[in-house]
Amino acid sequence: MRGIKDRVAIVGMGCSNFGERWESSAADLMVEAGYEAYADAGLEAKDIQAAWLGTVSSFRTGQPLAEALKLDYIPITRVENACATATDAFRNACYAVAAGIYDIVLAVGVEKLKDSGFSGLAIPEAPGADVAPPTPPPSQFAMAATRYFHQYDIPYDKGKLTLAEIATKNHHNGTLNPKAHFQREITTDQVVNAPMIAWPLGLFDCCGVSDGAAAAIITTPEIAKGLRKDYVLVKGLGLSVGAFGVLRDDWDFTHFPETVKASQAAYEESGILNPRQDIDLAMVHDCFTITELIIYEDLGFSGRGKASDDVHSGSFTLEGDLPVNTDGGLKCFGHPVGASGIRMIYEVYKQLQGKAEGRQLKKADVGLTHNLGGRPGSFTCSVAIFGSAE
Amino acid sequence: MVGIINFGAYIPKYRLGADTIGWHSNQERSVANFDEDTVTMAVAAGYECIKGFDRGQIDGLIFASTTPPYSEKQCAAIVAEALDLNENLFTSDVTDVLKCGTTALRSAFDAISAGSCGLMLVIISDSRQGPPRSETERNSGDGAVGFLLGSHNVIAEYEGFYSVTKNLLDNWRSNGDPFVRTWEDRFAIEEGLENVLNDATSAYLLKYNMKPSDFARVALYAPDGRRHTSLAKGMGFDDNQIEPPLFGFLGNIGAAFAPMLLAKALESRVEGERLLVASYGDGSDILGFKMTQDTKLSRDLLGVTGYLESKEILESYETYAKWRSVWDVDDGSRRPDPQSPSAIALWRESDKNIKLYGSKCNSCGYIQYPMQSICVNCQSRDDYLSVRFSDQQGNIFTYSMDYIAGSVDVPLVITVVNFDDGGRILCMMTDREIGKVHIGMRVQMSFRKLRVVNGIHNYYWKSIPIRGVANAGN
Known part of the structure; x- marks a missing residue:
């Protein structure tokens, strides 16, 4: 097994502004992200040999990408893998290049969520018996929070405060990012006292629901060298799909095995031995504050039950030893589901190139992205690791 | 010997009562939760009824209600499946009339006596709705009661019956109407309830050569507490024979009303005592029972008493109004309309x-x-x-x-x-x-x-x- 390490490179990326993009269609968003990526790479539509389109509910096939970007009868595959959709579109694109089938390919993630008129996600389901309890994401992750507080004997007020620190951190980072959906600081008081969505999670424990698109152009390291010096290498791609969680009465609801497995695979592939030390920054799937807290432990950044301590000591802030969600995260950058994974890669790419402006980290050579799709017990989790060119 | 082997009650947890804002009455009544109907209440009563018995032996199930959720589609079939009964089962829904509970009981006893069924479950469940602020709303209640009937190990022998049919509009509800309608009550009570029940009871006593004093308890239908007492006394029963009608606690649970009083009476009886059940609705069914053993409510059965005591008073009438769709709740702005289940x-x-x-x-x-x-x-x-x-x-x-x-x-x-x-x-x-x-x-x-x-x-x-x-x- 050769793995993906150093076999493909990113030479261009684009990311639309995220937010309530009333004026823009999904196609407009793809053009915005795609043309930024072309310009960044110094390439054009005619250079793209194949493409992968990630979207959860905005389109059914890859065809709308061809239509939007006027791609010239090239192969396009639509990928859907819940919140890991964009990263998985990116992953498949990487594998096609690594396999030597294509030299230059495009991965695009897009979602147009705000046209539905509903708050939250409103994705139609296949016909069925329809007896499953209505458990939108906040309710699902609230169950993890309830159990986490119980298992580690964390009083409600203290637990809420820890979660609030995660939310305020991500909002702060988002204010340094002009593309983020939300552009203001929030206080822990605001978070703790916000209206309840799914107890114990309040409004500010939940990420934004946004429109947006992001794009990446992937090629071989050899071709990349000819295009730019500061290309970014893919070091590892882990994907883990779980199904057993709620079927097992001994699963604890306080760790997500899919994150553990996907990160182990990516660490092994990229040669990371100590993630807390070896990784300089991470974009993780903070769909809810409790999710980010548990992810710290599942990725091996914090010991089991110890993530709160690391939050309180500021480890994951821009000034900390392992900054997490430097671009604002899902919480503040927003979460157009099928675009988020490539948005995360966009931030890692910019940080590794030293182009992250006001939020630029001093040391940024190895970055990680992480997506968690589905629900506790049956996630689809992707972890990707990137490194600077030599 | 054909009779009642066991019984089981179900009364919803919630009550409208003195502490309910906007209820304006000291009388408590039971209220089915927003997610309960006559089928769900029947399943709960059925589970109480068959607790400790081999459900595999049950070969008949009758569901009785004036308020079944479906106009076409059998409810007994849903109840049977939820109770995990055998498929080789005779089932029937008996509906449309207030006395359908006793009609179901008599039919079941007939089937068992004829040897057509061996062990039968009869579950009576009702949730009748009156217009907001009406006397019907104030006096009604929701609940279900089930009886396991057979010819072996009975606690109460089925001793006799007498039925009359009188075509009369005193309570009615047409297809699509949410609320029960009633005619002016002087006519309804005097010409309907009092005459019919007096005649039917007298005929029963004459048929079996009995007198009111032969009965330890009488479980009698009446639309409210005052009528209940006067009716029972007029028929020759005195206070200590009358099974208290639970107005002010439970309310008139329609078709399940007289059967629920029968279940209450069965909780604590002495061998040899006789019970009389009198239902009402387009006539009346009178059923007579004789205890074959002493009974005492067992620990693992809540019984009518346990369910009456296990309750929560609703904070406001508004909640009840939302549950019964009298007050429309619009949640359409949050989620798309659900699609039909397949x-x-x-x-x-x-x-x-x-x-x-x-x-x-x-x-x-x-x-x-x-x-x-x-x-x-x-x-x-x-x-x-x-x-x-x-x-x-x-x-x-x-x-x-x-x-x-x-x-x-x-x-x-x-x-x-x-x-x-x-x-x-x-x-x-x-x-x-x-x-x-x-x-x-x-x-x-x-x-x-x-x-x-x-x-x-x-x-x-x-x-x-x-x-x-x-x-x-x-």
């Missing part, structure tokens, strides 16, 4: 959804819900025994309380329940008091209506705090 999926998954079956792996013993073709623990294929979770208890492992899920029951509590003997389910919780939900809370399962879409009443199981006196703290 009749095919409902049929295919009935073991999972209606019988609440999980599986226990024959290879490794792991218990899982729902049934899995491939064992989640050892990956054996199609090698398992079915496990029924509907009558199991468990603990809440974790939970959430959703304030935006667009239910009338805000917040919507979602629970992960670990069953005592293994197995886990993620399900909604109902009949819960928000401040009392906690990890480790004891729960049981309750059959409830999720929603009605495309005219399909979609049922499934939810967790509830364990009902009962010992668990009143729940």
Whole structure:
């Protein structure tokens, strides 16, 4: 097994502004992200040999990408893998290049969520018996929070405060990012006292629901060298799909095995031995504050039950030893589901190139992205690791 | 000897009462929760009724109600499946008239006497609605009662019957009407109730050469407390013979009213005592019973008494109005309208959804819900025994309380329940008091209506705090 390490490179990326993009269609968003990526790479539509389109509910096939970007009868595959959709579109694109089938390919993630008129996600389901309890994401992750507080004997007020620190951190980072959906600081008081969505999670424990698109152009390291010096290498791609969680009465609801497995695979592939030390920054799937807290432990950044301590000591802030969600995260950058994974890669790419402006980290050579799709017990989790060119 | 082998009651947890804002009455009445109907209440009463008995022996089920959820589609079939009864079962819905409960009982006794059925379950369930602020609304109640009938090991022998039919409009409800209509009560009571019941009871006594004093208890239908007393006294029964009609606690539960009083009377009796049941509605059925043994409410059966005591008073009339759709709740701005459930999926998954079956792996013993073709623990294929979770208890492992899920029951509590003997389910919780939900809370399962879409009443199981006196703290 050769793995993906150093076999493909990113030479261009684009990311639309995220937010309530009333004026823009999904196609407009793809053009915005795609043309930024072309310009960044110094390439054009005619250079793209194949493409992968990630979207959860905005389109059914890859065809709308061809239509939007006027791609010239090239192969396009639509990928859907819940919140890991964009990263998985990116992953498949990487594998096609690594396999030597294509030299230059495009991965695009897009979602147009705000046209539905509903708050939250409103994705139609296949016909069925329809007896499953209505458990939108906040309710699902609230169950993890309830159990986490119980298992580690964390009083409600203290637990809420820890979660609030995660939310305020991500909002702060988002204010340094002009593309983020939300552009203001929030206080822990605001978070703790916000209206309840799914107890114990309040409004500010939940990420934004946004429109947006992001794009990446992937090629071989050899071709990349000819295009730019500061290309970014893919070091590892882990994907883990779980199904057993709620079927097992001994699963604890306080760790997500899919994150553990996907990160182990990516660490092994990229040669990371100590993630807390070896990784300089991470974009993780903070769909809810409790999710980010548990992810710290599942990725091996914090010991089991110890993530709160690391939050309180500021480890994951821009000034900390392992900054997490430097671009604002899902919480503040927003979460157009099928675009988020490539948005995360966009931030890692910019940080590794030293182009992250006001939020630029001093040391940024190895970055990680992480997506968690589905629900506790049956996630689809992707972890990707990137490194600077030599 | 044909008679009653066992009985089981179900009274919803909630009451309108003196402390209910906007109720304007000191009289309590029972109120079905927003997710209860006559089918779900019948299932709950049925479970009480067959507790400790071999349900595999039951070969007949009659569901009786004036308020069945379907106009075409048998409710007994839903109840039978939720009770996990055998398929070689005679079933019938007896509906449309207030006396349908006793009609069902008499029919069942006839079937058993004729040898056409051996062990029968009769469940009477009603939830009649009066217009807002009407006397019917004030006096009515919701509840269900079931009887296990057969010819062996009976606690009360079926001694006799007398039925009359009188075509009379005193209470009626046409197709599509939400509320029961009533004619001016002087006519309805005097010409209807009093004459019919007096005549029917007298005829019964004459038929069997008995007198009022032969009966220890009389379970008598009446629309309110005052009429009940005057009617019973007019028929020659005195205070200590009258089974108290529970007005002010339960309310008039329609077709289940006289049968519920019979169940209450059966809780504590002495061998040899006689009971008389008198129903009313387009005539009357009189049924007579004689105790074959002393009875005392057993520990594991809540009985009518236990269900009456296990209650919560609703905070406001507004909640009740929302539950009964008198007050329209618009949650359309939050979620898209639900689509129709697939009749095919409902049929295919009935073991999972209606019988609440999980599986226990024959290879490794792991218990899982729902049934899995491939064992989640050892990956054996199609090698398992079915496990029924509907009558199991468990603990809440974790939970959430959703304030935006667009239910009338805000917040919507979602629970992960670990069953005592293994197995886990993620399900909604109902009949819960928000401040009392906690990890480790004891729960049981309750059959409830999720929603009605495309005219399909979609049922499934939810967790509830364990009902009962010992668990009143729940």
